Amino acid sequence: MKILQLLLIIGFSFDVSLSSSKWILELGDNFIDVRKDGGYWLVKFYTPWSGQCKRLEPVWAHVVQALKNTHIRVGKVDCSIFPNVGKAFEIITYPTIKLIKAEEEFTFEGEKTTEEIINFAIRLSGPPVQQVTRSESLSNIKNMNQLFFMYVGELEGLLWNTFYDVASKFQAHAFYYSASEEIAMKHVDIHTLPAVFVHKETSHYFYSVGEGNNQIEADHINATMHKWINEERFETFPKITEANINEILRTQKYIVLVVVEENKVFQIPKEMLEFRNTVEALARKKRHVYHDYFQFGWTNSRELANNIAMQIVPLPYLIVLNSSTLHHHVPEDEPMQMTPDAIEMFLKNIIEETVPIYGGNDIAVRIYRTYFKARTTLADRWSGNPVLTTVLLGLPLGFLSFILYSCCCANILDADDDEEEELPHEKKE
Numbered sequence: 001m002k003i004l005q006l007l008l009i010i011g012f013s014f015d016v017s018l019s020s021s022k023w024i025l026e027l028g029d030n031f032i033d034v035r036k037d038g039g040y041w042l043v044k045f046y047t048p049w050s051g052q053c054k055r056l057e058p059v060w061a062h063v064v065q066a067l068k069n070t071h072i073r074v075g076k077v078d079c080s081i082f083p084n085v086g087k088a089f090e091i092i093t094y095p096t097i098k099l100i101k102a103e104e105e106f107t108f109e110g111e112k113t114t115e116e117i118i119n120f121a122i123r124l125s126g127p128p129v130q131q132v133t134r135s136e137s138l139s140n141i142k143n144m145n146q147l148f149f150m151y152v153g154e155l156e157g158l159l160w161n162t163f164y165d166v167a168s169k170f171q172a173h174a175f176y177y178s179a180s181e182e183i184a185m186k187h188v189d190i191h192t193l194p195a196v197f198v199h200k201e202t203s204h205y206f207y208s209v210g211e212g213n214n215q216i217e218a219d220h221i222n223a224t225m226h227k228w229i230n231e232e233r234f235e236t237f238p239k240i241t242e243a244n245i246n247e248i249l250r251t252q253k254y255i256v257l258v259v260v261e262e263n264k265v266f267q268i269p270k271e272m273l274e275f276r277n278t279v280e281a282l283a284r285k286k287r288h289v290y291h292d293y294f295q296f297g298w299t300n301s302r303e304l305a306n307n308i309a310m311q312i313v314p315l316p317y318l319i320v321l322n323s324s325t326l327h328h329h330v331p332e333d334e335p336m337q338m339t340p341d342a343i344e345m346f347l348k349n350i351i352e353e354t355v356p357i358y359g360g361n362d363i364a365v366r367i368y369r370t371y372f373k374a375r376t377t378l379a380d381r382w383s384g385n386p387v388l389t390t391v392l393l394g395l396p397l398g399f400l401s402f403i404l405y406s407c408c409c410a411n412i413l414d415a416d417d418d419e420e421e422e423l424p425h426e427k428k429e
Contacts, residue, residue, distance in 0.1 A: 025075035032088050040125040041100040042067065042117075044076040045091045053095045062114040063121075072125050099124045099172075106172050111243050123175060128167040132179040135186050141177065142187065146201060147235060148175040152184040153194025159209065162221050163196055166229050173247065174233045196225070198232045205232065231295075236287065237280045240297040242304055249323040253295045254350060256283070257308075258335075259317035262300035272316040275335055279318070282340050293351055294320075303376070310359065310372045318343075320350055326361040 027034075027043065035041060044060055046053040064074045079086035079094065089098060089105065097108035099121055106124050110116045129151065132138050141148060151163045155178060167176035181193055188197060188204050196207040207228050209221060231251050240248060240257060248255060258279050260272040268276065276298050283296035290296075299305065305313045308321055308328055316336065320329040331338060331346045338346075349355045359365055 025073060027075040027077045027085070028082050029084055031075070031077065031085055035100050036102065038102050040072045040121075041098075042072050042074045042121045043098050043100060044095055045079055045086055045089065045098070046076060046095045047080045048078065049080070050094045056095050056112055059112060059114050059117070063117050066114070066118050067121060070122075070125075072121050101125075108172075109243065109247060111239070111241055119175075120172060123171055123173075128171045129164055129176045129178050132177050132183060135183050138177075138179060138183060138187055141175075142199060145175055145199075147199065147233070148177060149196065149198050149229060149232075150176075150184065151178040151194065151196050152181055152188075152190055157194065158218055158221060159194045159196065162225050165222075166225055169226075170229060170233060174229075198229075200232065201236060234295060234297075236296065237283050238297050240299045240304070241301060245304065248295060248297065249321075251295050252324050254293055255321040255323055256294050256296045256347070257305065257319050257321060258296075258298040259302060259305040259313060259315060259319065260298060260300060261302070261315050268300075271336060275316045275338075278338075278340060279343060282343055286344070290347060294347065295323075306376060307369065307373050308359070310365075310369055312376075318346075320347075322357075326359060326365075327357045328359045329355050329357060 031043075042063070044056070046056070048054075060076070067074050077085050079091060089096075089100075095112075097112070097117060097120075099106045099108070101124070106120075108117060108120050110120065132141065132150075149163075149167070151160060153160065160178075163176075163178075170176075181190065184190060190197075197204045198207075207225060209217075231253070234248060234251070238244075238248075240255070245255075256279070258276045260268050260276050262268050279296065280298070283290070283294075302313065302315065305317055305319060309317075309319055309330070313319070318331055318335045318338070322328065329346075329350055331342075333342060346355070359369075
């Protein structure tokens with residue numbers, strides 16, 4: 001009965017994809033009240049005129065298909081028809097994806113791919129830490145997830161409480177599990193208990209507890225585990241985009257960014273691919289040397305690199321961004337000519353602060369960065385569609401010019417009328 005009432009309140013729309021038909025919940029104004037009834041909602045807030053919203057449609061269809069038999073209800077809100085819903089959830093950009101449960105809501109900030117969105121929903125629809133009770137389950141988790149965190153030991157004490165607290169804060173970004181010593185030891189060599197490790201790309205890295213008396217140790221564990229998990233929740237060499245760069249900047253490390261070109265079928269030119277692979281191999285081989293200082297990654301977004309460097313960068317390109325100050329460094333040598341030794345020397349000079357710095361985050365730089373981004377965006381839109389760009393710019397500029405002209409002309413005409421009214425009085429005198 002409750003489900004029937006819910007369906008009558010929010011309605012259904014039958015959406016047909018290339019592969020199969022799917023039920024998609026079209027949510028309206030009543031969703032503001034319906035969400036208070038509980039349950040998990042994965043909701044896309046969109047407008048039909050947005051190009052990014054249109055590109056998300058096939059991805060969203062796959063998400064709906066994957067989650068249709070779970071306890072997560074998937075819906076969408078057309079904010080051009082129901083602006084009050086968008087306002088209630090403080091939607092600023094479109095599309096925006098949120099996982100909503102009762103009074104809580106979480107905004108998806110990752111790359112808008114089917115896998116990322118589904119993982120986001122599954123993580124937040126369960127407990128912060130999921131318990132693994134069988135060895136086979138842990139094997140499946142390792143096969144399915146490239147990266148996850150695990151606590152091993154009794155579910156009590158300082159380390160467990162801290163791990164659970166950190167998992168609650170970072171639940172949207174990674175999977176967290178707990179297991180007994182018996183189960184975990186079949187997959188990982190553990191020397192001391194309790195223990196916390198991260199499984200990343202077939203390798204395991206342990207959190208180091210440190211030493212100290214009880215109070216100092218408590219403060220130390222709380223601070224260092226937050227920092228450790230915040231840093232380790234990214235792969236060794238992830239793809240960095242405008243969607244996830246703000247999260248990566250939270251590591252407070254130097255971001256080593258390799259910029260390459262990628263075509264529509266995700267192919268990278270051979271020379272650029274070789275350079276990217278060189279940097280990736282260095283990041284993996286020398287993790288023990290550079291991991292504390294650098295987060296390595298690559299991007300196919302030249303626009304992202306341009307906005308960091310505040311210039312049109314050549315490809316391939318290597319840039320290192322200080323996530324704390326937003327200063328950046330670039331090597332003097334051409335990337336294609338750099339050997340692994342040359343790259344290492346460049347990184348060591350950054351650590352020693354002996355290389356030139358550019359950019360920053362002061363007022364002058366922020367103003368110039370805003371100007372540069374607006375200029376390049378306008379240039380890109382003009383080259384892509386000059387007619388539409390002319391219309392989008394011409395209409396508001398024309399309207400503004402009309403208002404200014406009207407105001408100026410009105411003042412001039414009023415002045416002329418005043419002069420004409422004074423002339424007869426002067427003649428009478």
